[in-house]
Amino acid sequence: MQLRDLVNDNPAHLVLLVIDGLGGYADARQDSELEAATTPNLDQLAAEAACGLTLPAGPGVTVGSGPGHLALFGYDPLEYDLGRGLLSAIGLGVELRPGDVAARGNLALLDDDGRVTDRRAGRIDDEPARAIVGHLQQQVRLDEVEVTFEHVSEHRVLLVLHGDGLVPQVEDLDPQTTGLPPREPTATSPEGERLAMVLRQLDRAIREALSDQAADTVLLRGFDTLHELPSMQERFGLRPATVATYPMYRGVAQLVGMDALPKVGSLAEQIELMAANWDNYDYLFAHEKAADRAGHDGDRDAKIAAIEAVDAVIPDLVALGPDVLAVTADHSAPTQLKAHSWHPVPTLLWGEKVGRDDVRVFGERACATGLLGHLRTQDLLPLMLASAGRLEKYGA
């Protein structure tokens, strides 16, 4: 039995609100950011909802935004392994065409014997790095293959190759350490031979173009192509759309078949956009970034303020009249760690048929006692479908 065998065409509306990086943890000194925040509206939802803790990729695994969101959309993020190149392209809003190959690169320094001396080109700043990437884009030309370089941040670069017969079955070129030369392009299958040959040409062209620059080469890794994921339409019978504003989240949503509605700004505007498109879709995904950014910055006050700002617009979200509403995150981002983390993500599922538990406030420790228990993030979507009356019975 597969879930897709059970989905029906009930048009009930599902809404997913991702408060990026929401989760954290209480420690010896203080409550988590969510627990410390004043969130009357989220608490009210929690009191009416079933709560739990979600794990994007299993116990102990910290995920990036790509796998975190795939899980929220009902996809096993360990099965659908999106490469760094692809995610990087998505994050920059670079639209890949089928057959394109993307890779992540580092601007790096080499010694006279061609060995890597610095994998980050002297921790180069954004501005000079952007100039170098612009220079590469002007100078590097290959026969029959179109080359695109995009600056990501500091030493980080995105490469996209467009041409016939490029199959990303090659090893990484980045040796991941200093003292060794970049690795020779090597195919891991006969299909990868053409790409390996192109990479040998590319390596020469890059070194030539950089001969008078503050970086000597680009260390490439994570070769990847556009994945053909089964769509949410196909798997779950949904008509999905996103009102997210950042390229990364719009891009991952599009990978699973969501329409990306016109870019707006604040979460309040995202909610207005949902209202305007309510009849055209039955699954709507909104995304608020500020809590994650504050988590990365280790700025506890900013993260608390970001959560409270989301709380303020919750009534507008409820006023849309979703049949089922899920509020959660793609991953935790505790300010103690200044990074994404593996800590389970507080999650609430709200709707008439969901049922309610005894959780009265929205927070990590409260959610641990909720009716949803600890669950895989990817299991949230089936619960949303079921709660919306969109899954038929299995077996007689």
Added chain:
Amino acid sequence: MQLRDLVNDNPAHLVLLVIDGLGGYADARQDSELEAATTPNLDQLAAEAACGLTLPAGPGVTVGSGPGHLALFGYDPLEYDLGRGLLSAIGLGVELRPGDVAARGNLALLDDDGRVTDRRAGRIDDEPARAIVGHLQQQVRLDEVEVTFEHVSEHRVLLVLHGDGLVPQVEDLDPQTTGLPPREPTATSPEGERLAMVLRQLDRAIREALSDQAADTVLLRGFDTLHELPSMQERFGLRPATVATYPMYRGVAQLVGMDALPKVGSLAEQIELMAANWDNYDYLFAHEKAADRAGHDGDRDAKIAAIEAVDAVIPDLVALGPDVLAVTADHSAPTQLKAHSWHPVPTLLWGEKVGRDDVRVFGERACATGLLGHLRTQDLLPLMLASAGRLEKYGA
């Protein structure tokens, strides 16, 4: 490691009481039926036991009785996918022999061009439908294949074919929509060719027999045969029996190797029957239907009364002296939904070595905080075995 490698021959007694359709959910207006019921004996058991919430086929999936019970008996219901035909036969008490093929059918209406105009023969009532099925049973004869029709309810019919070489690898004939003709019998493998041929003969015979009746054909789907499931004896080293009274539950129990003890009536009589057979078996499965029926009817008072009636005989069950007692359900059946549902099932596991948690009342929200946590229904049996001292250590 497989569980069967760890089972020993300790004769400790395991008892499973299924309160069919037990689970429900609290909503904005009221507690669940179990929470609202007055259940001093179940509460006492819960206080002495470890509690949790069980999921028959994973988050969001609503199961029928067949998969729900397979899970309770320790089988993965997604792996052992019993077809509708087989479950329908089991539910009617029609005993399938190895090699028989069973299918579900709908009495349906066709237009002059043979296209389906009504998949339920005008929502035909039981009485005229039963007459039509009796007529089919008299009229339809095939060479070398014995044909049995049984009326299920309204337009629903069971077909059983008995003959040599019938392998149910054929597509459904029911087009699942009006405006199309029934599909041509089509084998999905060379082994299914003989059945496809028989179905072409059958189709002609059915239409001929129904030419003067209030239905024109039978739309068949879910072709299935008796599954050879590994027995509970083989998998778990048990000597299992059931005292259940309804054909569906006796049938599924027999599929996994249980003896079906003589049919009695009430749960109190089932308990007496267990007592009388105590020394011949070490796994005994009792089944009480009333809560599920009330759930389907949406009759909250009746469901509460049904649960309270079970509570009244709990002391008799405990008096049998089981080493381990599990009280749970095959699925939830909230009166709000008038149907089976995906909501997790309150479950208690009682016995000297089980351990106890802080759960003091038997109910959904209380069980959410119990020691068993959220678990797959199929994991209950290993816990019962372990608690009875019937599983050896794995590894040194």
